[in-house]
Amino acid sequence: MILEILGEGIIKMTELLKIENLYVKIDEKEILHGLNLQINSGEVHAVMGRNGSGKSTFSNTLMGHPAYKISSGQISFDKKAINDLKPNDRAKLGLFLGFQYPLSIPGVTVANFLRQANKALKGDSVSPRDFRKLLYEKMDDLEIEHAFATRYVNDGFSGGEKKRMEILQMAMLEPRLAILDEPDSGLDIDSLKLVAESINKYKQKNPLVAILLVTHYQRILDYIKPDKVHVFIDGNIVESGGPELALELEKKGYDWLTGKEAIKA
Amino acid sequence: MALELNNEYQYGFHDSEENYAFKSTRGLTKEIVLSISKMKNEPKWMTEFRLKALEIFYKKPMPKWGNTGLLAEIDFENIFYYVKSSEKQEKNWEDVPKEIKNTFDRLGIPEAERKFLAGVSAQYESEVVYHSLREDLKKLGVLFLDMDSGLREHPEIVKKYFATIIPSEDNKFAALNSAVWSGGSFIYVPPNTNVEIPLQAYFRINTENMGQFERTLIIADEGSSVHYIEGCTAPTYSSDSLHSAVVELIALKNAKIRYTTIQNWSKNVYNLVTKRAVAHEGAVVEWLDGNMGSKLTMKYPSIYLVGERAHGEVVSVALASGSDQHQDAGAKIVHAAPNTTSVITSKSISRNGGRATYRGLLKVHKGAFNVKSTVKCDALMLDEKSRSDTYPTMEIDEKGVQIEHEATVSKIEDEKLFYLMSRGLSEEQAKLMIVNGFMEPFVKELPMEYAVELNRLIELEMEGAVG
Numbered sequence A: 001m002i003l004e005i006l007g008e009g010i011i012k013m014t015e016l017l018k019i020e021n022l023y024v025k026i027d028e029k030e031i032l033h034g035l036n037l038q039i040n041s042g043e044v045h046a047v048m049g050r051n052g053s054g055k056s057t058f059s060n061t062l063m064g065h066p067a068y069k070i071s072s073g074q075i076s077f078d079k080k081a082i083n084d085l086k087p088n089d090r091a092k093l094g095l096f097l098g099f100q101y102p103l104s105i106p107g108v109t110v111a112n113f114l115r116q117a118n119k120a121l122k123g124d125s126v127s128p129r130d131f132r133k134l135l136y137e138k139m140d141d142l143e144i145e146h147a148f149a150t151r152y153v154n155d156g157f158s159g160g161e162k163k164r165m166e167i168l169q170m171a172m173l174e175p176r177l178a179i180l181d182e183p184d185s186g187l188d189i190d191s192l193k194l195v196a197e198s199i200n201k202y203k204q205k206n207p208l209v210a211i212l213l214v215t216h217y218q219r220i221l222d223y224i225k226p227d228k229v230h231v232f233i234d235g236n237i238v239e240s241g242g243p244e245l246a247l248e249l250e251k252k253g254y255d256w257l258t259g260k261e262a263i264k265a
Numbered sequence B: 001m002a003l004e005l006n007n008e009y010q011y012g013f014h015d016s017e018e019n020y021a022f023k024s025t026r027g028l029t030k031e032i033v034l035s036i037s038k039m040k041n042e043p044k045w046m047t048e049f050r051l052k053a054l055e056i057f058y059k060k061p062m063p064k065w066g067n068t069g070l071l072a073e074i075d076f077e078n079i080f081y082y083v084k085s086s087e088k089q090e091k092n093w094e095d096v097p098k099e100i101k102n103t104f105d106r107l108g109i110p111e112a113e114r115k116f117l118a119g120v121s122a123q124y125e126s127e128v129v130y131h132s133l134r135e136d137l138k139k140l141g142v143l144f145l146d147m148d149s150g151l152r153e154h155p156e157i158v159k160k161y162f163a164t165i166i167p168s169e170d171n172k173f174a175a176l177n178s179a180v181w182s183g184g185s186f187i188y189v190p191p192n193t194n195v196e197i198p199l200q201a202y203f204r205i206n207t208e209n210m211g212q213f214e215r216t217l218i219i220a221d222e223g224s225s226v227h228y229i230e231g232c233t234a235p236t237y238s239s240d241s242l243h244s245a246v247v248e249l250i251a252l253k254n255a256k257i258r259y260t261t262i263q264n265w266s267k268n269v270y271n272l273v274t275k276r277a278v279a280h281e282g283a284v285v286e287w288l289d290g291n292m293g294s295k296l297t298m299k300y301p302s303i304y305l306v307g308e309r310a311h312g313e314v315v316s317v318a319l320a321s322g323s324d325q326h327q328d329a330g331a332k333i334v335h336a337a338p339n340t341t342s343v344i345t346s347k348s349i350s351r352n353g354g355r356a357t358y359r360g361l362l363k364v365h366k367g368a369f370n371v372k373s374t375v376k377c378d379a380l381m382l383d384e385k386s387r388s389d390t391y392p393t394m395e396i397d398e399k400g401v402q403i404e405h406e407a408t409v410s411k412i413e414d415e416k417l418f419y420l421m422s423r424g425l426s427e428e429q430a431k432l433m434i435v436n437g438f439m440e441p442f443v444k445e446l447p448m449e450y451a452v453e454l455n456r457l458i459e460l461e462m463e464g465a466v467g
């Protein structure tokens, strides 16, 4: 067991994800320069930073994108190194990545896609009927029309629809660590609220789930309260703090942190 | 990310030929043509038609396009042109010779018939060995026979339409078929009669170096409709067999014909088929053509829209798998009347060195006003070794026609694989999902049972697709 419930809703947090001294390259260009971070089960971490600071590189690397090569350092999940695992094996351990730019899969319906993903992750335990019922419930939460179940995955979806679809996938696949890469970008305020509420709902139902929320706006953090906030600059975390750090960034921008030393393990 | 070819062609088994009723010698002579006609007890006009076609076949050069290299390798002298596996045709599966029945059992035909077909024809080598049609359709006057019986029992209809759409002169293989044809289906649907459940024919080659030359003629009379489905398989042999069919469809005023093919030949079969339809006023013809297997397929279902408001549609998919396979397929639509419309949707997948070619012709005759046509060709290549070519031709002799044309060639993007794998799918499952999605426009048009079967075949073909 990775946690003990100590009665009265007090939960002893246990290490879920640990990143030590992580260096990552793409096409021989180093993007991440020695990152350190620990996320315990049940925690919500926000990662903030300007465009191009390496947030997506970080997210993709955690999920095992083959183009992002780890030159040194270690990623552990449940205290086991996962550096060499394929994305599907990471998904089976409980990692999930909500994509900043979700891809379309023409000819494959949302329902079929989710059913097959569900089967791959959890085995074939649910009947098609129960699965559909569950899917509709989660769609309702996100105010996604049921007709989307028979549309092709992200094919012709608007930016906002794609983002909601990522959260729907999270809710259906039930990861233990949800890495959400800018789930808020391109959303109007109503959609943003829906997305945030869905994330919260999932979190409330599954208090041990950890969330790594990547964003460059403070706004979504009004709805989803982070335990920790980390600031990314040039492929490093240069500052970490509580929710107040996000507010400070909102006021002061990122400039005051530029040139700061990376936080060491 | 190389794909491993799944070499196991599941229909590659073959049966003993011990109890065959007749097997011609190898090679093609006038004597063989005469003896086929004699054994079938044909009217004189048909014997003469055959002999004339044989002359044309001898004279005609091989096609100068397509895969001329592979075509040149066909050894016409090495082929058995007529093989009769059984003396007679049966109406009960129990009466079909045991070995042959076993084969069709393994192919699932009797079961499919029980479940969802209105009529079944099963051809084994040159002759149809089993045939059935539901009583209610018989009562309505629907004719569904093998072509030989059609000629015997309804000579007036056959003579009126036979070879009117595809004359022997059309091409070398149409001439060959005309000379030695045997089996195939004959269908006539009376006016205003709708055959709602599909009729199916199944073609099986068993003998090595066999030539199968079935001949199909479908006439949908005014205001009627019919859906015909054909499936094909053959055993795997080291030397080649030849399948060269001729299929003619006639949709009279306001009639509708849908013709679905799911071929899955073994890799030693040359599949060189001529398929053509004529759609009269207000008629609709649809070819759904699924090409898997074979060594070389050359097939371009055609539709001549000769009456006003006729509509033609060709949806084809081809899966070319392995460096010893070439799918050269496509469509041909001729708009010869005003207000006619057409849609061509072609999807090809090439993998593991396979080669897929789309060859299409869209022709609009002078005087065919207000024509609308959409042509969409998509090719998906699964690796660098594979090849895909597109040759769309348009001959437009009228102004103001509305034509949309779109062609894409794509690869499975790593980003897409990553997306699907991040959801728990293995690389193999992810590729299969993308391929199935790509095929979806074809598959969704099929009756459910066939859609399931096709997906299963694709899955088998893709098995071991690990990178």
Ligand SMILES: Nc1ncnc2c1ncn2[C@@H]1O[C@H](COP(=O)(O)OP(=O)(O)O)[C@@H](O)[C@H]1O
Pocket (backbone or CB within 6 Å): A026, A027, A031, A049, A050, A051, A052, A053, A054, A055, A056, A057, A058, A067
């Ligand atoms: N696939 C890629 N190929 C080349 N460079 C990349 C690729 N992905 C990211 N980069 C580079 O890495 C840096 C960080 O990008 P990214 O991780 O997308 O930042 P963020 O998500 O914070 O906007 C940028 O300089 C970007 O150009």
Ligand SMILES: [Mg+2]
Pocket (backbone or CB within 6 Å): A055, A056, A057, A100, A181, A182
């Ligand atoms: Mg990003």
